[in-house]
Amino acid sequence: MGWFRYASGDDSAGVHGAFVSVLRESDRRAAGGGVLLTERHLLTCAHVVNVALGKELLAPADPGPVRIGAVFPGTGSRAPHEARVAHWVPPRRTGGGLDWSGDLAVLELDAPAPAVPPRWSEMVPGQGVRAWHGGGHAATFVEVMVKECDGWIGYVDGELSGAAIGPGYSGGPLWSEREGAFVGLVAAQLQAPDGPLAAHHVVRRGWAIPWQAVRAELESAGAGPLLAATGDGAEDAQRVPHQLLLPLAALLSDPAERADKARRVAEQCGLHALDDGSAPTYEELAAVLAEYPRALPSLTEVLVPTAHSSAARDAVDTLHATGPLAAGSRLLSYTEHHYLLALLRQHAKADPALLPRAARGALAYAELPQPVRAARIAPEAVEAAVDALEELGDSGRVPDGTPRVPALLRVAEYVAAALDGAAGDELCGWSDQVATRLGIHPAALAERRRDAEEWASSRHTDSGGTVVRLTRRPGDPSGAYRCTVWRMAPDGTATRASTGKDRPLSGPEIAGLVRDAVAPDDEEAPLVEVVVDRDALQLPVDEWRETEPDDTDPYGIFAPAALGADFRVVLRCPELRRRSPTGAADLRRRWAGCRTEETLAVDELIGDVRALKDTLNRTRQRSTGRVVLHGPVARRIQLLQVCLFMGVPVVLWDRTAAGRDDGRHLDEIDSAGPLDSLPERVRDFRVGVYADSERTARPSLVWEDPDRPLPGGLWLADPVAMTEEK
Structure with missing residues (x-):
């Protein structure tokens, strides 16, 4: 990368963060390893997915829309993420029987990963590479050397000391410190077949799938568009850096200032920068901005305070407009993101329901992403929720020519409105700073803030x-x-x-x-x-x-x-009512009758299904809206279906009742009492019977x-x- 250097040691370079543990469905332990391919996609071996699902190791069939658990152990979190199989390249046996081809799976995550996608480079003979067990523990590293690589299979040998590639390493990435990139996936430990090789010949030999083979297989499988986001030098990925060059030249024409700003961005990205008085080229800086999802907002964060002229502000706005074209580009800078997470985790600890409640209020008519759908979000789940909200579109009307208010800022305003005093002011201050960096008109943010205050003052x-x-x-x-x-x-x-x-x-x-x-x-x-x-x-x-x-x-x-x-x-x-041609009208008429008509008690004295239909059709019963069912179980089930077919909206019965005499068990509920509080009276009755083993009644209520x-x-x-x- 020239002026920018990857930090020494694989951990600093974000390698452990990108490592994935693919979990077995049976016990949620590691079936093997994997690696982040894009912000929403994981790469592993197909046979690792087979192991996770309890299938035969080299089963070729695509497993279909199954859910696979995955953990990012290098991020410090053991919280599982859910993924589905998006692309499947089945294992294909070769003639020799020592190894096989294909054997790749791309898994799509439900939410953005809590890590940065890594760089990739081609595997070549002579590379020293490192692998880890699928559990991801740092102590399981294995040092091996690429001895042979024909572009489709790479054979790797380890020294006769330390750990060796073995079961559980499959699917994990191979890291080359020299390249500053991953170069392939572990496929298997080579086992000695019948013939000229004996066990002691291959005790430290494994084989791997080189990156160039991964790339070719994924392109053939229709996953080519994902490769543009891999930092692999793909043609599409180079368009964004080119578009960034003009605004960078307008803002950072002074080499000393360019070096200072670039060094501050590099530090946040985990990169080293030269300290010899030189400055990066515009191309080198643009490449970093396109590769690291929060690099561009981190740069504009340090540029905005000195962008006093209208030309400078226009250049910053151009960077913001170009940024979303970069694969995986995010809304917030590193510091904005870290600060928001610290605030929201603190509030989630005190009230786990606050963030999702605010999201529902702020985005009432939007389809919320999965990480924000829960009624309560614990502190450890806040990051996934924030990252998912970053992906949502912007909100309503704003002054002409100014950026819209992002959905995440709107949610932050609603959280702030629900808080008291300094806590709300602190979050509003964060929102003000982000809005200033993005060039959002103060009037637009003020309108969203008023909406949030009205929501908070009415009902949370x-x-x-x-x-x-x-x-x-x-x-x-x-x-x-x-x-x-x-x-x-x-x-x-x-x-x-x-x-x-x-x-x-x-x-x-x-x-x-x-x-x-x-x-x-x-x-x-x-x-x-x-x-x-x-x-x-x-x-x-x-x-x-x-x-x-x-x-x-x-x-x-x-x-x-x-x-x-x-x-x-x-x-x-609703199934039964839909079978009636007058079902909707019957329901409306009888619902109105719930407040005026008497409750009808139905038991074995009614007779059969025909007798109940005749009863509900009589003039004085055509508006009956409440029915209490008694009698034997089989007859009660039949009569319940009649009631629902006839549009009766409120039906109460005891699931454990054996006959009419058990009807008295429900008297405490007062089925003929005030309609609106009937579900609460049933709930209160249930609390009592759950706590008393002598009481057998178990009421069910159709409402x-x-x-x-x-x-x-x-x-x-x-x-x-x-x-x-x-």
Whole structure:
């Protein structure tokens, strides 16, 4: 890089930060290694993914839309990240049987990685390279030498001392300190076959996939666009540095000033710079700005205080406009990013719900990225949330010719508005500095600040509730459901809070997803609406809890309560009503009748399905909106479906009742009492029966409020197709 030098030692160069541990699905331990390819993509061996999924080592089949866990151990965090297989190059056996070709997988992360993508260079004979075990611990390093490399396979030998490449090293990157770059991936330890080679001949020999082979394979697999972001000298990556040259020349024509500013940027990027009185060329500086995601905002941060003329400010604005064209370019400088994280982690520790609540308020009509969808964000998850918010577009109207207010700044203003005194002022001060660097008009930021203050003064909490959709597909295990969670705003708009990883989940796993997504409410227990098909109306969703008491907590002091104790859990089943040609009108009419008509008690005395339909069709019962079901289980299930088909919006029953005599167990709920508080009365009743082993009643409540629309996707499928819904 000429004037800029990579810091000595692989750790300083960010190598450990880019290292990835690919986790086994079975026990979440390392299946092998990997490496960051772009800010959102990981590179590993296909056979490492097979190991992670418990499949045969060299199975060629693309695993499809599965979820793979990954950890960045070099960042100091063991928090797993979720990724999916984006590109698959299957292992292909060669004729000799000693090695194979292909064997690559690119995994796409749900959120930006907490590390900087590294540089890559070609593998050549004579390079000394370093590898690590898939667990990523620094002590597992192995020093080997590239003995042979034909561009497709590289053979590496280690000395007969120290660690050796072995199981668990596959997929990990090979680092060349001389090149200041990764040069390939570990593929396998060479095993002696039957024939001229014996075990002692290959005890320290492994083989690797050179970078030039990785590049060729990925281009053939359709992943070529990703290579422009690898610092590999790809043609597309060179366009951005060229576009940066003119504004850099206008701002830093003085070599001494250019050297000073470049040295400050290099320090933040973890680079060394020459200290011989020389200055970098514009091309050298542009290359660093294009390679390091926060380098360009870090440079403009030191340029803005001295950009007094309109020409200088125009040049800074040109840099800002050009920056997003660079692969992985970020909004914040290194110092802005670190300072914001420190503030938000402090506030997340005091109130984990503050940041996601502010994001929902500031970006009410935007689809929030996955790291911000949870109802609570712990301090260790703040960085992923901030990085994801950096990627969102800018907000509404601003004075002509001035930049828009980024979504991240708007969220910061809402967090500040919810804080008191100095804490809010400190965050506003940070926002002012970033806005000044970006050239945002003060009036635009002031308008967003007023919006935040109005939001904070009205109400900090959500009152829209949470919608949980449970579905099954053919072949799913008994008792397991696929789960999608939406968070509903008071105006009926929905944002997806969780997808449940698109696999069947147990009750405790679903309870964990729901707890992560439910927004707090200062005034009442949050409402959780569980949408099911008719075959799942008897599910004890309200009894599901994330964990049970164990030996370390025998009394359950720290274990979360059942969902029905903390939340107003109700059921919804639009499937049956959609089968009726008058279903929507019936629901509206009977919902109005919930406040004026008497509650209808239905038991075995009603007779059969036909008798109940006739009863609900009678003139005096056409507006009946509340029904309490009694009687034997089989008959009760049939009569429940009749009620829902006929548009009855509120149905209460006891899942454990054996007959009509058990109906008295629900008297305490007062089903005929005030309508609006019925879900809360059911919740309060559940709290009592959960705590008393002598009480067996377990109430279920269907609550179909027509003024609470469901997310659009829940209305599209017919009852048969619903079992196949993702």
